[in-house]
Amino acid sequence: MLAMNYRGPYRVRAAHKAEPEIEHPGDAIVRVTRSCICGSDLHLYHGLVPDTRVGTTFGHEFTGVVEAVGPAVEHLKPGQHVLVPFNIFCGNCYFCQKELYSNCHDTNPSATAVGGIYGYSHTTGGYDGGQAEYVRVPMADIGPTVIPPDLDVDDAVLLTDALPTGYQAAEMGDIEEGDTVVIFGAGPIGIFAAKSAWLLGAGRVIVVDHVEYRLDFVRRYAQCEVVDFKQVGDMAVHIKKMTDGLGADVCIDCVGCEAAGSFAHTLLGVKLKLQGGAAIVLHWCINAVRKGGRVSIVGVYGPTFNAVPIGNAINKGLTLRMNQASVKRHLPRLIEHIQAGRIRPSDVITHRIDLRDVADAYHLFSSKLDNCIKTVLVPPSALAA
Amino acid sequence: MIITDAQQNPPRSQAERHAHIVGWGADLDHAHRPAYPMERTPPRLPHAVPPPEQQHSHADVLVSSERPRITPVYGTTLPPKGLSGWLRRQAFRHSENDLRHWMMLLLADRVNVGEGLIDDLSRGHVPNLYAEMGGRAELRHNPMGAARKAAIGIAALALIAVALKRRR
Ligand SMILES: [Zn+2]
Ligand SMILES: [Zn+2]
Numbered sequence: 001m002l003a004m005n006y007r008g009p010y011r012v013r014a015a016h017k018a019e020p021e022i023e024h025p026g027d028a029i030v031r032v033t034r035s036c037i038c039g040s041d042l043h044l045y046h047g048l049v050p051d052t053r054v055g056t057t058f059g060h061e062f063t064g065v066v067e068a069v070g071p072a073v074e075h076l077k078p079g080q081h082v083l084v085p086f087n088i089f090c091g092n093c094y095f096c097q098k099e100l101y102s103n104c105h106d107t108n109p110s111a112t113a114v115g116g117i118y119g120y121s122h123t124t125g126g127y128d129g130g131q132a133e134y135v136r137v138p139m140a141d142i143g144p145t146v147i148p149p150d151l152d153v154d155d156a157v158l159l160t161d162a163l164p165t166g167y168q169a170a171e172m173g174d175i176e177e178g179d180t181v182v183i184f185g186a187g188p189i190g191i192f193a194a195k196s197a198w199l200l201g202a203g204r205v206i207v208v209d210h211v212e213y214r215l216d217f218v219r220r221y222a223q224c225e226v227v228d229f230k231q232v233g234d235m236a237v238h239i240k241k242m243t244d245g246l247g248a249d250v251c252i253d254c255v256g257c258e259a260a261g262s263f264a265h266t267l268l269g270v271k272l273k274l275q276g277g278a279a280i281v282l283h284w285c286i287n288a289v290r291k292g293g294r295v296s297i298v299g300v301y302g303p304t305f306n307a308v309p310i311g312n313a314i315n316k317g318l319t320l321r322m323n324q325a326s327v328k329r330h331l332p333r334l335i336e337h338i339q340a341g342r343i344r345p346s347d348v349i350t351h352r353i354d355l356r357d358v359a360d361a362y363h364l365f366s367s368k369l370d371n372c373i374k375t376v377l378v379p380p381s382a383l384a385a
Numbered sequence: 386m387i388i389t390d391a392q393q394n395p396p397r398s399q400a401e402r403h404a405h406i407v408g409w410g411a412d413l414d415h416a417h418r419p420a421y422p423m424e425r426t427p428p429r430l431p432h433a434v435p436p437p438e439q440q441h442s443h444a445d446v447l448v449s450s451e452r453p454r455i456t457p458v459y460g461t462t463l464p465p466k467g468l469s470g471w472l473r474r475q476a477f478r479h480s481e482n483d484l485r486h487w488m489m490l491l492l493a494d495r496v497n498v499g500e501g502l503i504d505d506l507s508r509g510h511v512p513n514l515y516a517e518m519g520g521r522a523e524l525r526h527n528p529m530g531a532a533r534k535a536a537i538g539i540a541a542l543a544l545i546a547v548a549l550k551r552r553r
Contacts (some may be wrong), residue, residue, distance in 0.1 A: 007505075008498035011517040024440040024458055050490035051473065053463040054501035075432060090458065091434035098424040106437060109448045109456045111481055116458070123490075126446065126460030138458045142434055171420050177413055178399050198406045201413035203399055223406055304487050321423075329429070330419045333412070342408030363519020369526035 002379060003057045003132030004358045009047030010366075014358045017057070020128065020136035025072035028140035030064035030084065033382040034157040035130040035355075037365050037375045039187045040300045043257060044121060045362055048302060051110065051122040058119040059377075060086035061160040062130025063153055066144075075141045082144035083156040084137055085164075085327035088116030088127060091142040102324035107138065113303060114324070123303070131358060133379045145331055148339075155338055157376065158188075158345035163334055165298050165325040166192025166254070170200055172296040172321040173250035178203035180243055182288060184281045185254035186214035186226070188348050188374045189298060193252050194222035195343050202250075206242065208235070208284075213371040221347060236287035247290030255281040256299025257306075279306040286313050297322035351375040354383070447477040469497035 005015040020029055041058050043049050063083045069076055076082070089096050089104035095115075096104050107116030108125035116138070119129015128135065137144060147156045166189045175181060181197040183190050186209035197205045205224035209215050215226040225242075232238040240247055257279075285295045286309050295318055313320060337343050350373045353361040358377060365375050403409040415421045437457040444461035448454075465473045476489035505512045523531045 007501050007512065007517055011512075011514065013512070013517045023442055023461055025438055026458070047494060050487050050494065052494055053465075053469075054497045054504075055463050057462075072438065088458070090437050091428065091430050092436045096434075097428060098426055099420075099428045100424065101428075106456045107458045109446050109452065109459045111449050112451045113481055116460070122447070122460070122463070125456075126462055128460070128462050139437065141432070142430065168420060171412075171418050177410070196412075198403065198409050199412045200418070201399065201410040203402075302487070303481065304484060326420070329425075332429075333417065333419045337408065337411070340408070340411075342411055357521075359517050360519045360522035363522045364526065367519075367523070367527065367530075369522060 001133040002355055003128070004059060004355070004377075006044070006052065006056045006058060007054055010045065010363075012045065012058075012359050012362050014356045017132075019134050022068060022070045023136065024138055025070040026139050026141065027070045028066050028073060028076055028137045028144070029068045030062075030082065030130075030135050030137050030144075031067050031381065032062050032064040032130050032133060032135055032379050033081070034064075034153055035059045035062035035132075035377045035379075036157055036160075036162070037131070037361055037377065038161060039189065040120075040256070041362075042366050043300055043302075045366060046258065048257065049121045049123060050303065053122060056119065056121070057128040057132050059129030059131030059135075060118040060120055061157060061162065062118070062135065063147065063157045063160070064130070064135065066140075067134070069140055073140045076144060076146075081147045081153070083147055083160050084118070084130070084135075084144045085331070086117055086120075086161045087143065087324070087327055088118065088125060088138055089143060089328070090139055099326060099329045100323075101326035101328050103326075111303075117324075131355065131377055133355075133381050143328065145328070148335065151335065151338065152346060154346035154349055154376065155344065158348070158374075159327075159331060159334060159338075161325065161327065162188040162348070162374070163192045163343070163345045164327040164330040165189050166194075167196040167199075167330055167334060168323070168325040169193040169252050169254055169296050169298040170196035170202075172298075172323070173197070173200075173252055173294050174319070174321075175200040175202050175250055177201040179249040180204040180206070181250045181252065182206045182208065182239055182248040182285075183224075183252045183254055184208045184284060185299065186211070186218040187254065190252075190254035191218050191222055191348055191373070192343075192345070193254055193298075194218055194224045197250075197252075198222070199337065199342065206239070206248070211368055214368075214373065217348075217371075217373055235284045239288035243290070247288055247293060249290060250294045250296065251285035251289040253281045253285050253295070253297040253299045257301045279308050282306070282308050286316070286318065289316070289318060291316045292318070294319045294321065296320075298325065348374045349376050353377055355379040447473060450477065450480045451482075467497075467500050469493040469500055472496060 089101040090106040104115040116125035445464035472493035479486040
């Protein structure tokens with residue numbers, strides 16, 4: 001089959017590899033119909049995630065048709081079109097019993113800090129991802145969700161990570177009626193966090209980025225205020241000026257470890273890799289939020305150390321909340337939102353690219369060319385559909 | 386009668402002010418928020434979930450020292466091999482709490498890139514670096530950038546050529 005193949009930082013290609021097989025009685029094999037490139041795939045693409053082995057297939061956001069199931073699978077049937085949450089989780093361990101699906105303890109042997117994730121290095125379990133024609137889906141009775149007949153597959157694929165992560169980012173901010181919410185990052189996650197902040201009853205939503213076309217998009221799509229951080233001097237001071245000197249009620253980091261905006265952090269974290277990426281957005285969140293405010297983090301950071309102004313967080317009495325999204329717990333409500341017309345996630349898809357051109361797709365997204373917001377890869381075997 | 390500003394423009398409620406935003410406040414009530422409270426038991430899965438059976442395979446899987454056993458389910462792709470594999474094995478002697486664990490894995494990743502090149506060549510495949518780095522997309526959507534990179538490349542080659550000539 002054809003699959004994306006990682007060769008090293010900034011180098012990927014589409015190549016043939018063996019089709020996946022059922023390796024555990026609870027597995028399914030899924031024929032991919034759509035897969036996305038995610039902003040967090042770029043951290044892998046740039047070589048920042050430890051234990052990313054050459055030859056890996058990325059892709060944790062995908063939909064597909066069930067081709068085969070293992071003997072222990074009771075509820076999922078071949079032929080069903082499913083969306084597959086990016087978390088691989090057992091539904092039974094200590095953490096899954098608390099609905100912390102992203103923190104599953106039983107699907108990732110290589111690390112205890114993070115659960116299993118498709119196509120996201122051996123640090124998250126060494127599973128191949130969905131940027132391929134076929135993919136092995138473990139725990140097939142638990143993760144995959146059959147796509148309802150009235151749900152478009154392009155909307156469905158955004159339910160595998162981007163929309164639930166944006167929603168959880170806003171939810172972890174504990175937004176109350178009328179709150180001022182500042183969101184750092186105008187990529188798909190930031191865009192969906194902005195939309196979700198309104199659903200949760202925010203009074204004001206401000207999105208910060210430095211790429212003009214992304215700011216234009218989020219202003220139109222999520223009807224929020226925007227700030228270009230390159231146009232303001234001090235980001236935290238600027239937010240205070242916008243909020244009567246108090247600061248925002250909630251700040252949300254939808255950027256993670258490759259943030260632009262500070263030469264020192266970029267040099268230490270991204271270029272020299274002396275800290276787990278550039279923590280500049282964490283500085284902005286902690287310093288721009290009001291005292292007693294809440295900071296929510298969904299941007300990806302590496303497992304190594306970061307320079308974070310924790311003293312300010314203590315003195316200001318902040319609540320910090322963070323996690324990878326537990327996608328499955330959000331799906332029923334988010335599907336309701338889509339069906340009720342409150343949000344149409346597929347609107348963020350700007351590019352639809354043949355899997356054979358995966359190298360161009362990564363470069364386009366990584367370099368923010370051609371006004372790219374979200375890229376969907378379509379395998380040749382799904383092009384007709 | 387004096388009509389005050391407030392009477393003429395009574396303060397509008399949040400809902401009125403945000404009436405133009407589709408779905409505003411739909412999840413204002415905590416009961417509608419899927420992750421409220423933070424930890425929720427029992428999980429709302431569509432059916433009962435038995436504990437997973439143990440996966441068996443011949444794959445060589447590196448296991449975190451923070452866990453007493455291999456997990457019931459795991460990935461079997463790309464077992465460690467070569468020098469990078471040796472480095473990864475060394476890394477797994479340290480816990481996730483130990484910085485050496487992560488730094489050695491990152492080092493192994495860099496070594497692995499060289500191994501990938503050697504592997505390609507040994508199969509008689511010369512990797513097309515231009516295509517792998519998205520050269521076509523760069524040329525199409527950022528022709529100025531592509532030209533600048535090409536010019537820098539040519540200038541660097543010319544400098545090397547001049548330096549080599551001088552040496553002789
Ligand atoms: Zn993602
Ligand atoms: Zn679990």
